[in-house]
Amino acid sequence: MNRRKFFKKSVIGSASLMTLNGFGNQKAWAFNKVDIKPAILGGEKSFTGQWPKWPIWNPATDEKQLLEVMRSGVWSRSKVTDEFEKKWAQLLGAKRSLAVVNGTNALNTSLAQLEIGWGDEVLVTPYTFIASVSSILFNGAIPVFVDVDPETFQMDPNKIEEKITPHTRAILPVHILGLPCDMERIMKIAAKHNLLVVEDACQAWLAEINGKKVGTFGKAGCFSFQNSKNMAMGEGGAIISDDDAFMDRCYSYHNYGNPHGTTAGQIGAGTVMIGTKLRITEYQAAIGLAQLKRLEAETELRNKNATYLQSLIGDIPGISPYKLYKNVTKAAYHLFPFRYHKEYFKGLSRAEFLKALQAEGIPCSAGYSELNKMPYLKNAFESKYFQKFYPTERLNYEKYAQANKCPLNEKLCNEEAVWISQSLLLSSKSDLDKIAGAIEKIQKHAELIVAKTK
Numbered sequence: 046m047n048r049r050k051f052f053k054k055s056v057i058g059s060a061s062l063m064t065l066n067g068f069g070n071q072k073a074w075a076f077n078k079v080d081i082k083p084a085i086l087g088g089e090k091s092f093t094g095q096w097p098k099w100p101i102w103n104p105a106t107d108e109k110q111l112l113e114v115m116r117s118g119v120w121s122r123s124k125v126t127d128e129f130e131k132k133w134a135q136l137l138g139a140k141r142s143l144a145v146v147n148g149t150n151a152l153n154t155s156l157a158q159l160e161i162g163w164g165d166e167v168l169v170t171p172y173t174f175i176a177s178v179s180s181i182l183f184n185g186a187i188p189v190f191v192d193v194d195p196e197t198f199q200m201d202p203n204k205i206e207e208k209i210t211p212h213t214r215a216i217l218p219v220h221i222l223g224l225p226c227d228m229e230r231i232m233k234i235a236a237k238h239n240l241l242v243v244e245d246a247c248q249a250w251l252a253e254i255n256g257k258k259v260g261t262f263g264k265a266g267c268f269s270f271q272n273s274k275n276m277a278m279g280e281g282g283a284i285i286s287d288d289d290a291f292m293d294r295c296y297s298y299h300n301y302g303n304p305h306g307t308t309a310g311q312i313g314a315g316t317v318m319i320g321t322k323l324r325i326t327e328y329q330a331a332i333g334l335a336q337l338k339r340l341e342a343e344t345e346l347r348n349k350n351a352t353y354l355q356s357l358i359g360d361i362p363g364i365s366p367y368k369l370y371k372n373v374t375k376a377a378y379h380l381f382p383f384r385y386h387k388e389y390f391k392g393l394s395r396a397e398f399l400k401a402l403q404a405e406g407i408p409c410s411a412g413y414s415e416l417n418k419m420p421y422l423k424n425a426f427e428s429k430y431f432q433k434f435y436p437t438e439r440l441n442y443e444k445y446a447q448a449n450k451c452p453l454n455e456k457l458c459n460e461e462a463v464w465i466s467q468s469l470l471l472s473s474k475s476d477l478d479k480i481a482g483a484i485e486k487i488q489k490h491a492e493l494i495v496a497k498t499k
Contacts, residue, residue, distance in 0.1 A: 083490050085404040086497060091483035092406035094476065099468040100277040100336070107335035114331045122324040129330040130283070132337060136251070137258045139266070139285035141292040144330065145299050145323040148247035148269025148282035152180035154323065155243045155265040155284055156215075158294040162186050163434050165214035168240075170200040171417040171454045173219040177245050178416055181217065182425045185434065189213070190417040192451035195461070196368040198222055198382055201453075202230040206238075215241040220249035220259050223275070223377030223467070227370045228254050228262040235263075243267065248379040250276045251344045255372050260285050270333060275347070275379055275467055276340055278333045281325050299323035347378040347470040350477060354381060354470070357481035363389025364484060378470055382412070384461040391491040395460055397498050398487065405483035408469065412462040417449050 082088030114125055126144055134142035145151050161167060163185035169177055171190040181188045189208050194201040200218055216235055218226040228244070235242045242263030246252070250268060252259045260266020265288075270281035286292050293306035302320025309317070355366045365384040369376060385395050393401075395411060402409050425431055426440045465480070487494065 080489070081486065083401055083405065083486050083494060085401040085487075086490065086493060090404070090406040091486060092476065092479045094406075096408065096476070097468045097471040099466075100272060101339065102335075106338070107332075110334060111328060111331040114327045117327075120327050123327055125327040125334070126325060126330040129333050129337070132334065133268075133283055134285055136337070136340075137260055137266070137285055139258075139261050140287040141285065141289065143284045143292060143295050143299065144325045144333075145282045145284065146325055147271065147280050148245075148267055149176040149180060150299075150323050151247070151267035151269070151282035151284045152176060152217075152243070152245060153183050154295050154298055155267055156180055156184045156186070158291060158298055159215070159241055159243065159264060161215050161241065161243075164212065166210060166212040167215045167217050168200075168205060168208055168213060169217045170219050170221065171415060171449075171451045172198060172200075172413055172457060173221050173245070173416060174247070174413070175416065175419075175421070176247070177217060177219050179421070182421075185430070186214070187212075187435075187439070187445075188422075190449045190451055190454075193454045193457060195384060195453050195457050196365070197227075197370060198224060198367055198457070198462075199226045199370075200231075202227045202234065205231065205234050209238055209240075213238070213240060215243060217243050217245055218263075219245040219247075220252060220377075222367070222382050222464070223248045223250075223252060223379035224367055224369060224382075225249060225252045225254050225259050225373050225376065227372070228259065229372060232262055247282070248274070249377045250274070250340060251375065252377040253373070253375040254370075256374050261287075264288060264291065270329075270336075275343065275377055276333070276336055278325075278329045278336065281329050281333060294318070343471060344375070344377060347467060348375060350470040350472070350474070351376065351378045351381055353474055354465075354477045354480060357477065358383065358484055361481070361484055361488065363387070363488065379467050380412075381465040381467070381470060383463050384457070385463050386461065390488055391495050393487075393491045393495050393498075395463070397494065399463065401487045401494055402463075402483055405479075405486070407480050407483050408466060410464045411458075412464045413458055415451075415455055415458045417451055417454070418446070422446075 084090045130142040130144050165186040166189045167181045167186050168191050169188050172193045178188045191200045191204050191208050218231050244260050244263045244266040246260035246266045247269035249259045266285045268283045270276050270278035272279050290307050293308045296305040297308040298320040302316045302318040304317050358364050359366050363386040367382045423442050426442050
């Protein structure tokens with residue numbers, strides 16, 4: 046008997062049976078409440094407590110090093126940043142790490158120092174944040190979109206090779222939502238076609254494939270430490286790699302192009318390469334070191350609770366939780382995604398379902414819009430430098446848009462995807478029960494909710 050059906054049976058059955066099987070009264074309450082009118086129709090909310098706040102900051106344990114940095118007056122990049130980089134690389138099993146101002150510029154820097162740019166094409170998913178694609182355009186290359194596998198929310202490896210052309214230079218897999226891509230297959234395809242791989246792991250801190258951390262498969266792995274992220278600094282990012290020459294170039298680039306390691310020029314020659322200023326501050330690094338102490342434990346809790354919540358809602362008709370590839374040994378769960386199928390909810394639209402779920406006290410959202418259809422692409426094609434460099438046939442936007450249609454991503458973005466934030470996965474199992482209970486309550490009363498919206 047599946048877990049959800051057991052809960053329902055337990056509500057009707059004896060309290061002793063519930064106790065025997067380890068299910069408490071809170072769980073029974075959550076599922077018994079499905080008979081009560083939904084909150085959007087004036088009924089009682091499923092959840093009336095407080096979800097965990099994010100980011101977490103504990104003054105007693107987190108402020109000592111930060112205050113030392115502030116009082117020292119050494120606020121620009123120095124030893125504390127070095128310490129953070131060393132610990133971040135060690136934690137991920139990488140040789141080197143470089144901290145930069147944000148995940149966007151981790152991607153920009155990586156592509157630039159691999160000389161991916163004008164004339165090149167980079168394969169990328171349409172289901173991601175804008176930075177994954179803007180970094181490609183920023184370096185002068187053209188993004189080519191590979192449609193998604195809706196079950197995993199990731200770039201579909203089965204559709205990669207059909208997108209490869211003589212101009213293809215790299216694959217930029219994005220471990221979106223903190224769920225790993227199928228990197229073992231992607232790396233085989235990349236090797237077959239002699240392509241570089243830069244991993245966008247900006248939402249996938251400590252996620253693993255067969256025990257190997259994501260971000261360590263490709264030539265470079267890029268991470269974000271923005272305020273909403275599971276590893277939060279306010280702003281910040283990092284590049285990891287085992288390639289010393291590449292990392293030396295990245296370091297030099299992030300520090301105005303000044304000499305560093307193997308990029309050293311003649312003594313006294315000054316700046317040796319084109320660069321910019323992407324250094325983080327010492328106080329950002331101190332915040333990062335404080336957050337780093339909790340990251341492993343929080344990641345374990347998110348994995349445990351995500352698996353639990355998945356088991357609760359996975360048997361609800363019309364709800365399809367994410368699937369992980371078989372070789373995934375750990376996910377990051379920056380978001381807990383599932384697909385919503387309105388035909389099992391009397392035709393209730395996703396927008397109205399989200400309103401109903403939010404009314405139950407469950408924070409949720411629809412997630413990403415179609416990145417492959419936004420105006421920034423046409424804007425880039427019409428810009429002075431793209432027009433100057435690329436031949437006219439490669440900047441035919443209508444032809445490009447047709448070739449980059451992603452119908453499964455379109456359905457995911459516009460009809461199906463529902464997100465629940467990572468911070469909810471740091472709560473108790475009894476609170477997660479109420480998420481499942483809220484969804485079941487909405488389903489049971491879907492016809493009434495549909496009638497209300499007309």
